[in-house]
Amino acid sequence: MTLIRSLGRLVVIVGILLGLTWGDIDSALASPVDQAQIDEATQLWQTSAHAFNEINCSSCHESKETKEFVAQPGVESCQTCHEQDVDTFLLGQHGIRMLEGETPLTPAMARLPMQPDAMNRQMTCNSCHDVHSVNTMQAAVDSCLSCHSDNHSLNYGNSRHADLFAVDRNLPRPSANSVSCATCHLPRHETGSGDNAITLVNHNNTYTLLPRDRMVKDVCMNCHGMEYSYNSIFDDDLVEANFDAPPTLALETFELVRDFEARRTDQGDG
């Protein structure tokens, strides 16, 4: 009897251990929509860049092969046109799980602080983008803050950057003058030249994040001088405060370079 009881206990303990180790399993089932929701989506779509490029309902909501109706198109659907955006997304922290055949990322898996009510949201294209309005204002700041709740994110509103962004609020997408979360973490970059020049968005959110000096050249130095940029980005407190003040750090490296240049000029003169 003792053996049976011990085995019973063992099964219970192993069960608890398994339960503790392996989190909850989410089930995402498509729920039917009503006419009001269809009307709203249609209205948003009618003034979107999708509509003006003849991307109609069936472009996303119908299988290319079987012509079957698809209620919730996935990343693959977006990828048919937005190849670069999806390819880069899949390489960053946000998309890498999908690239590796795992379930999409949820805030619950993150080590950074996240909003408690967002813990089980799944990270796909439409987590950030309203795919019907194709309005990237929301994707540039509001979407980020719907999950991220670390101090750097929460302090964004205190920065000059946020003031610039506020000016653009009613535009369909941030202009060349405003600085949003996406400006730094999903930066725009120009490729090609002449008539083929095109600005794309690097959706690999980890690319400019680490090491920090990459962000300086690719993003900060569109507006700021080099010393100002490095003195800001290497100051942990200023990063946490989301750049609410000019930098106070003075990296020695710049003095070294100035001395070096002075010596070289002297030698040149002599």
Added chain:
Amino acid sequence: MALRGQALRWRSFFNLKTAIVLACIALVAWFGAAFALDNKQVFLPGETSVGHYIFETSCASCHEGFKPVSNETCMRCHEAEMAEDKHGPSKFRDPRWAGELEKIEALTCTTCHNEHVHMFGRGVHLQPDLCMNCHQGIIEGGLKSHDGFAADGCWTAGCHNYHDHRSISTGFLIENIDQPPMLPVQQLPDRSVFTKVETAPNPDLTQEFLGGGT
């Protein structure tokens, strides 16, 4: 008497040896279940780095059986970062530097970037003075301006980047020194948006949405 004998037999059965055997069975069952249920967290040998933990249970992303992790595996994701690697194969094909590979196997990613071990920043598990494997002379009289510098300061003090010299590096610093805090023109790239038609077409699906579906 019979009852007491039976109790004794049970007690002698449930001794240390049995406990060990049961523990082993439990462990095997646990690992087996982890495999069967595709939940591999239990196999992680240590804490995964900040860059990789999000998919740390996808062992096959980096590991092929028990073979060492190859450079090709890393480059599946890190190609963009390594587009202009100053310490890449072309540097060490130069006979001047080829011999340095004997000091540190610099052409293998995992020499400096191991995983599931303690990191000193930037995903590097070697001590931050790793540059001294080859460049110790620089802080010991080889370069006057660097005389007496700390051995671990090359890449932690905001001066050098091992792989990428497009940004922080001597040339880049010299080129951009003494810039004002705000550049004369402050402008980010503007998003390219193209349109084919001036008015939206009629929506080509409507009733289909009411059904739900997949």
